[in-house]
Amino acid sequence: MGYRFSDLTAACQDDWRAHIEHDFVRGLAEGTLEEGAFRHYLKQDYLFLIHFARAYALAAYKSRTLDDLRQAHEGLKAIVDLELGLHVGYCRDWGISEADLAELPEARATMAYTRYVLDTGNRGDLLDLHVALAPCLVGYGEIADWINARPGTVRGDANPFEAWIAMYESEEFQAARRAEEAWLDARLKDVTPARFAELTQVFRDATRLEIDFWQMGLDRAD
Ligand SMILES: Cc1ncc(C[n+]2csc(CCO)c2C)c(N)n1
Numbered sequence: 001m002g003y004r005f006s007d008l009t010a011a012c013q014d015d016w017r018a019h020i021e022h023d024f025v026r027g028l029a030e031g032t033l034e035e036g037a038f039r040h041y042l043k044q045d046y047l048f049l050i051h052f053a054r055a056y057a058l059a060a061y062k063s064r065t066l067d068d069l070r071q072a073h074e075g076l077k078a079i080v081d082l083e084l085g086l087h088v089g090y091c092r093d094w095g096i097s098e099a100d101l102a103e104l105p106e107a108r109a110t111m112a113y114t115r116y117v118l119d120t121g122n123r124g125d126l127l128d129l130h131v132a133l134a135p136c137l138v139g140y141g142e143i144a145d146w147i148n149a150r151p152g153t154v155r156g157d158a159n160p161f162e163a164w165i166a167m168y169e170s171e172e173f174q175a176a177r178r179a180e181e182a183w184l185d186a187r188l189k190d191v192t193p194a195r196f197a198e199l200t201q202v203f204r205d206a207t208r209l210e211i212d213f214w215q216m217g218l219d220r221a222d
Contacts, residue, residue, distance in 0.1 A: 003188040003196050005138070005181045008131065012204040019139055019207050020146050024214040029147040031159035035094075038161065041217030042091050044110045046101045048213070049087060051114030053079040055121060055133060062126040071183070078176065090163065109216035113209035120202055127187050131199045134184060135207040141177030144168040 009016045024041070027033025056079060059072035088098055121129030147153050147165055156162060167173060191199065215221070 001190070001192065003191055005134070005184040005188065007188070007196070008134070008184075008200060008203045011200045012207055015204055015207045015211065016135075016139075019135060019210045019214070020142050022211060022214040024217050025143055025147065026152075027218075028161045028164060029150055029153040031154045031161060033161065035160070037217050037220060039094055039096060040220045041214075042087075042094055043096060043101065043104050044107050044213070044216065046084075046087055046091065047104060047106050047110050048114055049079055049084050051110075051118065052133075052136065053084070055114075055117050055129065058118060058121045059126060059129055059133075062121060062129060064126070068126060071179075086167070093163075105222065107216055107222050109209070109212045109221060113206070113213055116205060116209055120206075124202075127191075127199065128202055130180070130184060130187070131202045132206045134180065134203060135210045137180050138177055139207070139210055140168050141174055144174070 024033065024037070027037070053076055056072050056075035059075065060069055063069040063072055088101065091101060092098070117129070117132045120132040144165065148169060155165070159165070188196070188199070
């Protein structure tokens with residue numbers, strides 16, 4: 001008892017590092033990622049974001065308190081009003097039009113990850129759902145930290161992915177990440193070892209699906 005969010009990453013250390021330090025992330029940090037791989041990722045990420053907005057709507061449905069309902073509402077608004085708009089504009093900069101986005105076929109890695117999160121939230125409770133969402137929100141925050149701490153990282157105009165890195169290192173995004181970790185710390189404090197083992201499985205599954213999503217980008221898999 002007395003668990004914290006960091007106990008989840010510690011319990012899945014190998015998978016967690018494989019997500020944070022994936023070759024796709026290294027390519028973003030060094031500016032060496034093939035542009036076609038990035039475009040493939042961006043397109044699938046559009047579909048990913050739509051399903052993640054649905055996951056925040058599910059979090060609203062699963063909420064028992066006004067605070068949790070507000071938090072789910074904020075998450076849904078952040079994706080719909082902010083992230084998806086930014087994403088569509090960003091895709092345009094990379095030569096992907098809104099019409100292209102509307103017609104995208106969904107890759108298997110996108111389906112697997114997003115439907116896993118939605119199913120975990122459906123069959124479980126709000127904590128299951130948040131743990132399934134954590135490799136996304138907390139993971140991308142840690143990725144920004146990791147990118148910034150690496151000597152090989154290239155920043156500024158010399159890196160074509162500068163805007164992507166800047167988004168996830170932004171104070172606004174990092175504040176959302178810290179709030180999520182604090183929420184998870186508060187909920188994990190009281191879980192039993194058996195429940196923690198269940199949640200570890202969810203966290204590991206979702207982390208491995210993040211790894212598959214990066215790999216899908218590198219392989220341009222459909
Ligand atoms: C595969 C994949 N995983 C995580 C993110 C980042 N992200 C998407 S929604 C969200 C939470 C709401 O702000 C975050 C952090 C991404 N874009 N694509």
